[in-house]
């Protein structure tokens with residue numbers, strides 16, 4: 184989401200600034216930040232300290248901090264981090280030219296007002312850091328779910344969806360420029376909802392089909408979905424259109440009903456597994472990945488075992504796994520005690536990690552001998568003679584270059600694998 188937002192920022196500033204590859208020659212330094220874990224914020228603070236040398240060499244350099252950390256800490260950040268000239272929250276990017284001007288005039292500037300409408304839908308993002316093959320399209324912003332551990336509803340505001348016409352326009356522009364893959368993005372992407380003037384409702388299932396129908400050559404992905412909004416009609420659309428990738432990232436967070444209730448995830452393990460069964464029934468080859476939080480408040484050994492059981496039952500291809508990190512202002516921080524001792528969190532995390540590594544390897548081993556269509560994304564880091572791309576299930580496959588170019592579709596047969604990568608002919 185931050186990559187997509189930074190592309191919007193680049194577009195808003197494009198009349199007066201261009202992207203530099205060397206920060207030493209920059210007049211303006213912007214950092215787009217994440218608040219979802221404390222660790223992310225600590226890394227930003229470290230980066231700000233490193234920037235001090237750059238600013239000493241060039242006192243005219245303007246340093247701005249964007250995104251969720253600005254929204255969460257507000258003006259306080261300006262007094263804590265003296266290197267900062269201004270801060271802007273995720274809904275304030277249209278005001279960046281004014282904020283930068285104020286900062287140049289020596290004022291400490293900030294705008295952290297959240298909007299209930301802002302979607303930046305009339306701005307054509309500048310894809311400054313992409314591979315020319317895959318791009319993000321932000322289709323909705325914000326979240327209404329208030330999971331008890333999560334800071335996002337406070338830093339990104341309420342849910343709001345973009346007019347489908349502007350989404351289709353952006354996707355068509357990408358097709359015209361030769362892009363072969365789009366990822367439709369939102370904090371809670373499958374709760375996308377748009378009311379047309381004639382009261383027709385466009386939901387996420389309808390939207391993804393519209394995007395897929397633009398071109399059979401365009402692959403369509405999406406992130407991130409909430410289990411409560413994985414409807415049968417969405418699964419059917421994924422199954423129906425070959426160019427909607429057979430891949431669903433479905434964050435479960437915990438396998439324990441007690442923890443899911445405490446997290447306010449609004450589903451239980453039975454519901455979640457029923458949705459997984461529906462996915463596997465309608466899209467038998469679907470790649471499924473997840474997010475997991477280990478050591479949430481009051482998590483017992485039994486809750487932890489439920490999570491391991493859930494992982495085994497689903498057989499995730501991969502997972503983003505985290506130890507619980509308290510985020511100030513959330514219900515969990517206010518009302519619950521972060522009472523799982525650090526060593527216990529670490530041990531449970533290792534068990535989750537080890538299990539996931541085994542599941543990933545087993546999943547990859549099952550693909551050996553299978554043939555996939557891969558969208559070529561780049562040259563392998565290990566050899567100029569090898570290319571890499573992803574199959575529909577979002578697995579990375581490395582294969583010999585032959586006559587293929589970046590952006591081609593290649594048909595490859597997997598010959599061996601590691602836990603992270605499939606290797607093919």
Ligand code: SF4
Pocket residue numbers: 326327328329330333334335336370371409
């Ligand atoms: S669905 Fe829950 S975890 Fe995801 S962004 Fe919203 S509040 Fe956070």
